[in-house]
Amino acid sequence: MSGPAIRVRGLVKTYGRRRAVDGLSFTVERGEVFGLLGPNGAGKTTTVEILEGYRSADAGDVEVLGLDPAGRGPELRTRIGVMLQEGGLYPGLRPPELLRLFAAYFDDPDDPERLLTLVGLDDVRSVPVRRLSGGQAQRLSLAAALVGRPEVCFLDEPTAGMDPHARVATWDIVRGLREAGVTVVLTTHGMDEAEQLCDRVAIIDAGRLAAIGTPAELMRGTASGEVWIETSEAVDRAALAAALGLAVDAVHEVGENEYVVTVVIGPEVVSALAAHLAGAGVTLLGLRSGRRSLEEAFFHITSGGAGERA
């Protein structure tokens, strides 16, 4: 086994006039847990579905395990596992029946019973899929993705709709995959998920690669020149910038009542900030400089920032 698990070079996919994926390049090493992060419509699912062989690329090269997913699909499909963003399960089957069916597609499948226990669905063995909760259906879908003992596993928003307990349990399963040497490509909205699980993360924005690296690298970023603050209510960005002697674009709104100010922190900055907020009748709830969270990094990198949270 040599070469990376996945190689994407100059990938382009156009729907009508819209470029869903616009010159994307990245490599995923074998055994890596790789995260694709980005706002809705950034091109994450399109990229994953090209890798899975569902769609063809308009331009660029894509290789999964050294094979072209468009041309070598039948060979590849014995070696990959897929979890769709939603659906993909027969509503009329019970979990063990569904897993046994999927196991029959492969020459050397994993044990369906073991997988049922692994994803915590032993209690709903006799419940038809149509009556499972969203989170339970997701976990069954994950088990179905694993039943063929895949070398590469694609998980499209694997924990969407799961309660916190199931989410953590799913993270443990993904960590288990990494320990078993399985390459995992996952898309997610959850910064905490990416931070917890991924060896490396690619941040995609408008079909382009905005940043790539380990979560630690992305969080470090240029944060030494930034101050993150959280306030009790909204702050006038222009007034705040003026009080600190900065241009208005030095203050970014990164969430509800959360701002990142591009400034090198020092005692005078903190006192000017506190004085300004006090004058405006706003309470400073939090202040941090240096290390930023992946979420802040994400908003910073995807520039959109203002208002909408992922």
Next chain:
Amino acid sequence: MRRRAVTAQARTELLMQLRRGENLVVTLAIPLGILVFFAKVDTVAAEGYDQPLDFLVPGVLALAVMAAAMVSLGIATGFERRYGVLKRLGATPLSRAGLLLAKTATVVTFEALQIALIVTVGALLGWSVPSGLPVALGCLLLGTVAFAGIGLLMAGTLRAEANLAAANGLFLVLLFLGGMAYPLERLPDGVAAFARMLPAAALSETVRAGLTGSGFPAGEFVVLVAWALAAPLAASRWFNWEE
């Protein structure tokens, strides 16, 4: 082709089909109900037949095949498309050819069950099983291909709910125009002429001719073959795997 995969797929599809109550109503209860009702309540007085059952059994066989191949297969496939099952299967080693083979095996197996039940009930009602069975079975197979093509064409192009309505609606229309429960001659001339171009009447007339051993209706046979060619071709041309 992965034999184990196709076998498991066919077995599971058959299991799901037997579990769907509404499917059993259309594929078994309605055909058998029509057979018993029209045999007992002789509203049709099928002219030219020794007894009503000689007319009814072939018609009900055609009706059952239409229900299994068009309604049952079409509706199930439409919902599999809606729920992303077809898409998900596209990422497994089960090929499209394998899936199609499994679905074919499922439909044919289920039809064997239908035919056995209809022939048994018919015999209990006093029908004597004639010798022309192979010809009739061949025509039923052709009909299966035609109706499966129609069912899959609708399943692969319409939204799941629209497909559900269309399949059931078409089933009803073709039952009325199919020469199944009463002879086509009872219809107004223009309607009867139109009905003869449709696969339902073509199927029931050819199956009936096969079973009664009367002169084989070449025109109806040509219509049946045409549908058995055109419908699957159209389905394979326009079937969209994702809704």
